[in-house]
Amino acid sequence: MTKVLYITGHPNDETVSFSMATGKAFIESYKAANPEHEVKHIDLYETFIPLIDKEVFAGWGKLQSGEAFEALSETEQQKVSRLNELSDEFAAADKYVFVTPMWNLSFPAIVKAYIDAVAVAGKAFKYTENGPVGLLTDKKALLIQARGGFYSEGPAADFELGNRYLQIILGFFGIPSVEEIIIEGQNAVPDQAETIKAKAIEKAQNLAEKF
Numbered sequence: 001m002t003k004v005l006y007i008t009g010h011p012n013d014e015t016v017s018f019s020m021a022t023g024k025a026f027i028e029s030y031k032a033a034n035p036e037h038e039v040k041h042i043d044l045y046e047t048f049i050p051l052i053d054k055e056v057f058a059g060w061g062k063l064q065s066g067e068a069f070e071a072l073s074e075t076e077q078q079k080v081s082r083l084n085e086l087s088d089e090f091a092a093a094d095k096y097v098f099v100t101p102m103w104n105l106s107f108p109a110i111v112k113a114y115i116d117a118v119a120v121a122g123k124a125f126k127y128t129e130n131g132p133v134g135l136l137t138d139k140k141a142l143l144i145q146a147r148g149g150f151y152s153e154g155p156a157a158d159f160e161l162g163n164r165y166l167q168i169i170l171g172f173f174g175i176p177s178v179e180e181i182i183i184e185g186q187n188a189v190p191d192q193a194e195t196i197k198a199k200a201i202e203k204a205q206n207l208a209e210k211f
Contacts, residue, residue: 006042008020026205091118125174148188149187
């Protein structure tokens with residue numbers, strides 16, 4: 001069965017957020033077109049995503065030195081186990097849909113924490129004598145991002161660091177197809193905001209049928 005991870009990195013829902021409204025339109029249309037597929041929603045603001053901190057490094061260090069899992073502290077066990085769950089789940093999926101806002105030229109910090117959790121050697125990529133090689137070569141991804149200004153082209157394009165990072169890291173994982181739906185300019189031209197949103201939703205619904 002095809003497994004899809006619908007990963008949302010916005011604290012607000014579709015009634016407030018343009019990216020979430022577009023994401024919802026996409027995933028509902030995708031489910032309707034592919035009722036046999038398994039879709040899991042990972043709300044990053046409602047999910048335990050451990051930061052890679054000193055406790056995680058301590059736990060990993062103990063395991064690498066040959067100590068049993070039971071030798072880890074309770075907190076170390078909790079965090080290391082959760083990171084394993086997240087990375088296994090990501091590697092086992094077939095398709096990924098990331099929904100994010102553009103914040104301060106990038107995306108919310110919780111999205112980076114999630115990427116750090118799943119960017120695991122041996123699962124998402126491997127090291128070889130010729131350098132790292134991605135392992136997720138049979139997957140595909142979609143990035144949905146809302147931006148208040150215009151960053152797809154023009155003088156501000158070089159400042160867009162969110163989707164560019166996701167494109168690069170997913171390519172690093174070996175994912176050959178990473179598509180985008182960009183909703184932008186609603187703050188720059190507020191009188192056109194609803195039209196911008198409607199066009200993005202229509203694009204999302206159309207793409208869902210063939211994604």
